[in-house]
Amino acid sequence: MNYMMKSYRFTWFLSIPMCLGLISTAPNFVPWFYGPGYEKVIVVLQAISGIIIAIGISNVTGIQYLVPTNRQNQLTLSVIVGAAFNFGINFYLIPKYQSVGVAIATLLTEWLVTMVQLYMVRRDFGFKTILSQSTHYWLAGMIMFMITITIEQMFSPTIIHTGVIAIIGGAVYIGILLGMRDSVLMEGISAAREKLGI
Structure with missing residues (x-):
């Protein structure tokens, strides 16, 4: 169980800032990356960003636990349930919301x-x-989110500004976790130091 909890912690550690970071940076990223006429992609990216967390958690549960414990039938059942639900929800949402409906259905x-x-x-x-x-x-992710979404509104959509927003967000997130002495981060730093001989 201890190893599984470590896997869940590591997944939360990576997926939460990625999800919240995508939501906050999408308005700055989409205009310069996709160009004019693709403003709707902002909403699509923001709507679908939550799958980063869901897929991470389901991979830990399904691939790292259900498969090794010979419970593949339960993993298969979860996928079948998801496929049936996806067909029905897409049938309802796509005519009304088009691409945004697909994003919501996928999420x-x-x-x-x-x-x-x-x-x-x-x-x-x-x-x-x-x-x-x-x-x-x-906690760290929400503080990061509030800071990055505020900065995003001050910057024009350019590759440099998107990079700056991402760097600031990452620094805030890591800084808060350092202050909390988070176990995943501290173990990572210790492993890096040992490898580098510091």
Whole structure:
């Protein structure tokens, strides 16, 4: 169980800032990357960004636990449930919301698959236990998000400004976790020091 919790913590550590960072930087990134006429992509990216977290958690649950413990049938069932749901929700959302509807349907589907898998392992790992591993990362991520979304509104859409926003956001996120002495970050720093002989 300890190894699984480490995997969940590492997934939260990476996926939360990636999700929130994509939401906050999309308005600056899309105009220069895609060009005029693609403003709708901003909303699509922001809507679909939550799958980063869902896919990360479902990969830990499904690939790292259900498969090695010979419970592939449960993994397959979660995928079938997701596929059926995706077909139905797309049928409803696409005519009304087009590409944004696809993004929302994809997001809801990935989270449904994740929740089904978490339900299947509820006796092995409690949902609250898994969720509790994310506390540091949500706190640091939300502070990072508020700062980056404020900066984004001050910058024009250029590759340099997008890079600056990403660097500032990353520095804030890591800085907060350093202050918290987060276990994932501290273990990573220790491993890097050992490898470099520092």
